[in-house]
Amino acid sequence: MKFYKPTSLPDLFRIVNDIEGKKYYLAGGTDINVQIKKDMIKDEPVIFINHLNELRGIFEVEDKIIIGCLTSFKDLLESILIKKHLPYLQKSLNAFASPLLQAMASLGGNLANGSPTADLTPPLLVLDAKLKILSRSKMRIIPLAEFYRGYKQFNLKHNELIGAIIISKQAEAGYDCFHRKIGSRKALTIAKIGLAGLKKAENGIIKDIKLAAGSLNEYPRRLIKLEEYLVGKSIDSLNFTDIEEILQKEITPISDLRSDKEYRWQVTVNLLETFLKN
């Protein structure tokens, strides 16, 4: 296993540019070391980035919160800025693993690992989070929703890195916010279902709604068709036959070691009902 420890951010991109094939960035190590143990990573080069502090931190820039990719879940949980502007996001973080992992796991790593069950991706999706993607000479910004292309398939070139996550300070303002993770126990559990939603209603009519699901597709994603259907509907007279028909096109629950598809389907419908009716 070839190992690199870049001396700076420019040095990192010089190293990255020279490696054409598959490679791994090592930040907190909480996912990569499990994959090494399971022989999912064998001889691919590993580039250590955890010491590059310019990729760490939570900043307020005009109307946005910028979160460096190396920022840990613990940093986010303890951040006064996040508490002030994005309390819903902060509360969602409690669903993640345990304090022992929250201390090491980075937000960028969690997104780049691309697990279908990633706990924070559904809340970030409904908050319309964007990714600042860096390479040696370029920077581009894309919506998080456009980052995933399939199971562990990303909109990311071989010489690129997620540099930061960008969220509008107003992303939660005025919304009823919802996030539920269904697992087998409270701490240290991998989600059977994750559902996040933001809703704005006026006089019982849904004016704006954002929904995202985890553990129900090859990657966490927004439920766009359902959102389009729900806008303008009266909360008291929602037609759940229609809702289930659209939901069926949006999610593909599977049976695996954690749960079965019938359970996943029914609980998702129940969660959706809870969120929509309250």
Next chain:
Amino acid sequence: MKINFILNKEAVSIDVDPMKRLLDVLREDFGLMGSKEGCGEGECGLCTVIYDNKPVTSCILNAIHADNKEILTAEGVAEEPLGKLLIECFDETNAVQCGICFPGFLVSSYHYLLTDGEPVLEKIKTALSGNICRCTGYKKIFESVLLACQRKKSGEA
């Protein structure tokens, strides 16, 4: 690769594969057997150490993570006044059954006692939620940490 760090309050230096698991460095290179391997995936907390002032699972850290950092293992915690207080309380409440999870619980409890220490059961449960006891002796473990918090607060330690 040469790695320099502070281990249990002593400056150490070692030439090691930077990807070697920190847990293996502690056990094999430094003979510190308090940190155990359970799941090896960060889920059971048997290998908990204080790293950079935070409790973490050393089985999913690499040697490189230790470079220029400070690490306190269960052995180091046991030498601290608050560590001694905790051991005393675990002993009094008979909280240790088979014992394999104990070093991990000791480290997580020590960090809670040091940084917060409020004798509140729910907070203690959250602080210890990364440590698993397969004898399921949680009730007594929580009681012993609660006792240590109360003693610290009342100035007995």
